[in-house]
Amino acid sequence: MATTENSPANTLPGRTVDRYARRKVINYIFIALTSVATAIAITALVMILYSLVAKGFSGLNLTVFTVDTPAGGEDLGSGGLRNAIVGSLLMCAMGMVLALAIGIMAGTWLAEYGDGNKLATAVRFLNDVLLSAPSILIGLFAYELFVVPFHGGSAIAGAIALAIVTTPVVTRTTEDILRLQSNQLREAGVALGAGKGLVIRSIIWRASRTGLVTGGLLGFARMSGETAPLLFTTAGNQFFSMNVTQPIASLPYTIANFALSADDNWRRLAWVASLLIAIAVLSANIIGRQLARGSQHK
């Protein structure tokens, strides 16, 4: 490995053992380095999860789900996150509908009609750029487009911002998943006389069902933790609201607001909100991965 002598196929026993021992040592060092790196990464993850669970669980009670966010300065343990939870669910649901509708259609177009098409190459590239764009930029964009003209944040603006963050994820996974289907399956549908569109809708999509659901769940996981797009667009709301044209509360927004305050009760709720998001993201990821694994075994 590290030896530089260019001895051609030296078969002397002593030298062979010499190199072998050296290789073994290098191997051990390499394993040790990778193990340490892994340990550091896992330690960080465990510490985050630990503090989340420790501080989040202790503040968790039934009123978290039944009472809205409290005003500052109230007793520790009072108030809840009902408005933020409902706001998050509402915006995630709207955002997912948008992201899935656009993402699945766009991904399908890229996979099924995009070969050798310059526009498709451009769309794919821009989608990848959007995929890694800082979400605060997307928040600003949504703010300019959907908040400024209407003189105030709203749940719709938040949902659109979330959709913009998630659509590239769904587009990308959809394209990847559809490309896994064999061309012979497409040809088999066309050979019966079905149009390409029908083949895609009733055969290719169906064959890719699990993968598409997985992509949706991973998109949801990404979306449910996003804070930046909501900061400018939803304006937050201390009260319960399901009016999509009005400002609305959300978990990430509440965390951003409460976590840095001096109010103990607010900080407690920030931890609880973080725990809830972590649970949502984790379960979406686990379910998504399980589904993906299940489909590979078929």
Add this chain to the structure above:
Amino acid sequence: MSFNESQVDKAAGQATVMVAPPAENRVLDVRGLDFFYGKNQSLYGVDMPVERNKITALIGPSGCGKSTLLRTLNRIYDLYPGQRAEGQILFNGENILNAKDTPADAGPATGSRIGGDVAKLRARIGMVFQRPTPFPMSIYENIAFGVRLYRKVTKAEMDEIVEVSLTRAALWDEVKDKLDKSGLGLSGGQQQRLCVARGIAVQPEILLLDEPASALDPLSTAKLETALMELKDSLTIVIVTHNLQQAARISDHTGFMLLGRLIEFRPSSDAFVRPETEAMRDYVTGRYG
């Protein structure tokens, strides 16, 4: 598997050695067919008759163009921009290469390239592929899918179509109790017969098979061959195969292809016993250049 240059030259210069079925018995007549993958030409002036209610086998070394030829017969190559065929393929006297209503280089997004006549063409010329391609739905739905594209039938009629098609594909007895189960759960051989059943359910005149048994074990292959032999009564079969015994067993006519040309086309009974061309003789005896 390589042929020496003298054989290549011969292949380029020779006309097809042909014993053709009478014109009135031909369901397909390929005339002067050239095929191009982009700039690369892969078929050169192929003339080939296909006799009605017979099995025509296409054999030849890999890359000789036999699958390409098969794929022109139902215009499946339309799916791929850049692939084009020139010449004539007469199906009941009508040139199917003219069935297009938009130019071949129009983008697929227009959706019209496989509409109209070409869809009807595919209803009458079915295809089974090398790998089994069951649709991700129940066995029953696999068959009903194609039928529904063309006809509105009652549940009872559909039940009958499904049973008859599966019976003719020699699969009914094995699946009659699990028609609502996924087609993906069947064995490879069963899946392939399901694809045959699916193809014949739309009542085509011709069934094209592209190495349908190459992924099957001998027992499954035998079942498939039996099904094909019985189907001959009601339709015409064109099969591409690498298995010479299979071609000899089941086919009435055999076409031997080499380097994009049809070298020899004769009744199978003669072609395998006394190949006329040196190239085919070398191929069927396993001797190459």
